[in-house]
Amino acid sequence: LGMLGLILLLHFGTFQIVSLLWQSIGVKAEPIMSAPLRSSTLGEFWGKRWNLGFRQLAHQLIFRPLHRTIGAGAAGFVVFVVSGLIHDLVISVPARGGYGLPTTYFLLQGTGITIEHSRFGKRIGLGQGTPGWFFMMAFLVGPVLLLFHPRFVLRVILPFMRAIHAL
Numbered sequence: 001l002g003m004l005g006l007i008l009l010l011h012f013g014t015f016q017i018v019s020l021l022w023q024s025i026g027v028k029a030e031p032i033m034s035a036p037l038r039s040s041t042l043g044e045f046w047g048k049r050w051n052l053g054f055r056q057l058a059h060q061l062i063f064r065p066l067h068r069t070i071g072a073g074a075a076g077f078v079v080f081v082v083s084g085l086i087h088d089l090v091i092s093v094p095a096r097g098g099y100g101l102p103t104t105y106f107l108l109q110g111t112g113i114t115i116e117h118s119r120f121g122k123r124i125g126l127g128q129g130t131p132g133w134f135f136m137m138a139f140l141v142g143p144v145l146l147l148f149h150p151r152f153v154l155r156v157i158l159p160f161m162r163a164i165h166a167l
Contacts, residue, residue, distance in 0.1 A: 034049045073114060098150070
């Protein structure tokens with residue numbers, strides 16, 4: 001629960017406050033998050049609502065240069081691979097374990113997007129409505145222990161929570 005609170009505080013509180021501070025001095029600083037909890041599909045969550053700063057950077061540096069040569073689907077999948085490697089760097093390396101698990105989580109996200117956008121996915125309605133929402137939740141929440149694996153929780157989050165509690 002503490003980790004969930006920390007994630008929500010960081011992603012929805014702190015980033016929003018930083019955006020508002022920049023805006024108060026005249027800088028056009030859009031919020032990084034765009035109501036991700038309102039997403040109804042996996043594609044909408046990752047492409048239009050979650051961490052738009054990374055999405056824009058990845059689009060410019062990875063997706064756009066690759067999509068003409070390997071196709072949009074493969075280029076999008078490469079973005080998820082890179083995101084997984086970055087998350088492994090910031091989650092598994094400090095935890096000194098669980099290597100590859102965050103990358104696996106993001107490979108699953110790329111797989112989910114591929115399924116959602118496939119003919120089969122479109123035919124059964126994975127890109128809209130209730131089926132899309134359940135599909136999104138299955139992919140986002142179901143494998144979340146790959147992203148926030150036990151080594152990370154035990155070696156990083158719990159010591160951090162103890163340090164906060166000691167204050």
